[in-house]
Amino acid sequence: MTSPLASCTSRSLLNTGWIFREGFDPAWITLPLPGGTVRLPHNAVDLPWNYGNETAYQQPFTYQRIFHWEDRFADKEVVLCFEGAMAATKVWVNGQLVADHADGYTPFEARLTDHLEEGENLITIAIDGSEDGDIPPFGGRIDYLTYAGIYRDVWLEVRPAITIENVKVEILDPMAETITAKVKVWLSNPQGQPVAGAILLDRLDQHGDPIGDPVGFPLISDEGEAELVLGNGFARWSPNNPVLHTYEVTYKAEDGQDSMTLRLGIRKAEFRPDGFFLNEQPLKIMGLNRHQSFPHVGYALGPEAQAQDADILKYELGVNLVRTSHYPQSKAFLERCDEIGLLVFEEIPGWQHIGGEAFKDRSVKNVEAMIRRDWNHPSIVLWGVRINESPDDNAFYERTNAVARALDPTRQTGGVRCITDSQLLEDVYTMNDFVLGEEHLPEFLQSRINRPRTPLRDQREVTGLTEIVPYLVTEYNGHMYPTKIFDGEERQEEHVLRHLEVLDAAHADPHIAGSIGWCMVDYNTHADFGSGDRICYHGVMTMGRAPKFAAMAYASQGFSASERPILEPATHWSFGDRKVGGVFPLVILTNCDAVTFHYGHDEPLTFLPAFSRFPYLPHPPVIIEATDIPEDKRIVWGQSWRDGLFTGLVSGQTVIERRFVADPMPTALEIDVAPLIRAQDAYQDRMVRLTARDQAGNRLPFLMDQIAITVDGPAILQGPTTAPMIGGVGAFWVRVLGDEPVTVDVQTASGVFAPQTVTLDG
Ligand code: GAL
Secondary structure (H helix, E strand, O other), X not given: OOOOOOOOOEEEEOOOOEEEEEOOOHHHHOOOOOOOEEOOOOOOOOOOOOOOOHHHHOOEEEEEEEEEOXXXXXXXXXXXXXXXXXXXXXXXXXXXXXXXXXXXXXXXEEEOHHHOOOOEEEEEEEEEOOOOOOOOOEOEOOOOOOOOEOOOOEEEEEEOOOEEXXXXXXXXXXXXXXXXXXXXXXXXXXXXXXXXXXXXXXXXXXXXXXXXXXXXEEXXXXXXXXXXXXXXXXXXXXXXXXXXXXXXXXXXXXXXXXEEEEEEOOOOEEEEOOEXXXXXXXXXXXXXXXXXXXXXXXXXXXXHHHHHHXXXXXXXXXXXXXXXXXXXXXXXXXXXXXXXXXXXXXXXXXXXXXXXXXXXXXXXHHHHHHHHHHOOOOOEEEEEOOOOOOOOOHHHHHHHHHHHHHHOXXXXXXXXXXXXXXXXXXXXXXXXXXXXXXXXXXXXXOOOOOOOOOOOOOHHHXXXXXXXXXXXXXXXXXXXXXXXXXXXXXXXXXXXXXXXXHHHHHHHOOOOOEEEEEOOEOEEOOOOOOOOOOEEOOOOEOOOOOEOHHHHHHHHHHOOOOOOOXXXXXXXXXXXXXXXXXXXXXXXXXXXXXXXXXXXXXXXXXXXXOOOOOOOOOOOXXXXXXXXXXXXXXXXXXXXXXXXXXXXXXXXXXXXXXEEOOOOOOOEEEEEEOOOOOOOOOOEEEEEEEEEEOOOOOEOOOOOEEEEEEEEOOEEEEOOOEEEEEOOEEEEEEEEOOOOOEEEEXXXXXXXXXXXXXXXXX
């Protein structure tokens, strides 16, 4: 026998060469299927933009691959690592079942080692996209889609007999000058080889060279832990300074070694009755919920596109936290949250429904799988250990809480509910508070009859407790006020105001740690939800990640004018879109001190933010009422409509300007290729966004068109070759497969814009 540790793990993507078939037949376990191949991440059934039939993917599918023996496999562990496949997955190699995983969101492995033969081996994978009631979130109704397929990366790992399976680093006191960590290591040792070595932690600089001497401890069994002094003078991780420290963790024995790298962020995160504290400083949480879905291809976009969403949340929307509603999301997304300083509330799969014992056991396993995968991410500040919005079930939730606390004593638990007086088994009462707008509902749907318009409830009304507890609002708005990017401006204005009112209320109440709006982007959903076209228009952005006005409700709070001046009048600037006409009252989302408004050639009028209406917002909007316009300047139906000019002032200086033209016409098609985040990856799913602009550079809010997309170079368009442009915006994603530049031709069906070519490169 060769040494168990002759070399370190080698890792390569196994995303290509998969034959894909609808259905599954047990005979296929050993029968090589003919046909073309697909590339992972893969969506079993692509859906149209809207009006898609979600039952199309609720069935079995088969993936198959011929796997060629390589000499380097001899005496090695050979393992397939799946980052995620929806929903129930079974893997066979040469007819032997090697993996059986009943969750669509957590990783799993298939150990091929003992079943491989020299020459050709047959790997068959059956995945079942049906809504099996024993697997969360299934069994009831769900307001989102669970697209079937092997939708994340698959890796081939060739490992020595003993490898590092997992490492957990618990920083004992993140506020101390000298940082001490409890380091726990689990080895993978499927052959049961004797363990006699040591764990060493090397801190690395940005070039990958060790800083100082390693620290470590001896290891003589498959698990071990020790308290290690990591050193002094570590910069602490925070949203403004997301500093990560890279470590190489090595298991070193006489005859070899295995290593992995991990990144640590040193920070203290705590929900207290008086709010959320990061590194002992109060931080009001302003977050959004995120689904991991995309148009047409569902979940099946790779790390680049997933990470891009984190950048959008942080840099375009200005929020400081994301909730991974309602399941663990991709590693790439979380890695990016660590890198850019975006806090995360991660939760287990589920939606309102609690199933039987098998379902509950699976949920408890999901808590464990989520925490074991993600415990080293500094961005994660709370574990969600309830099925979203489920009723109380104390026995069940005592189990999920106990597992979370045993695995990770450094983080608090939450569990999202929409019910009041729920038993608080968690550390934080996390509540979806949809009270705003309920005054318009029939009495049987109101939480209290004749309550005036109220953005958020007092926490004691929700919890039913007399004492104040750590409390976080985890959803609001959403279905209470669905709003499309091409809706009329009165609806959009109300959409904006509702988001602002909740943010103001959350900022006002020191007993509310913060609020997480529903939600980041519109999403495809089941027929029981949404606007009838299988879309919930609940996002502050479209499915193509184009901002609605409400997006700027967040950005105007999240950024200071010196970081990024915001001046977004929530108007389509037309005389006749509102009832009766005009653009007033006009809500202007801004972080400036004051805004001036010129109408036509009239003298500018200056307006201050609406401090009295929104006393607690960091940056209240400016609101211009029709009566603020001098009487002789007011416009009525039949008069000529004129240009408008807005300027944003900081300390009396103009920092931003927005001009609106009275006669907007399609003038330019802006094509925005998202900057590359993960250049190191073998492929990237690049986002391309299109915006139709008028003479003044404003989006044409009612432009509807169709774009034809042609991709040239080593790349694959993700989705159909035509994409809709709705409300003046469109988007598509291109999978770039190498270092060669890829060109993309874009042509609008109407011909209103000249055809354009963009190049996707680093
Ligand atoms: C909540 C639910 C979300 C979404 C939202 C729409 O009840 O947790 O998943 O459906 O409503 O407002």
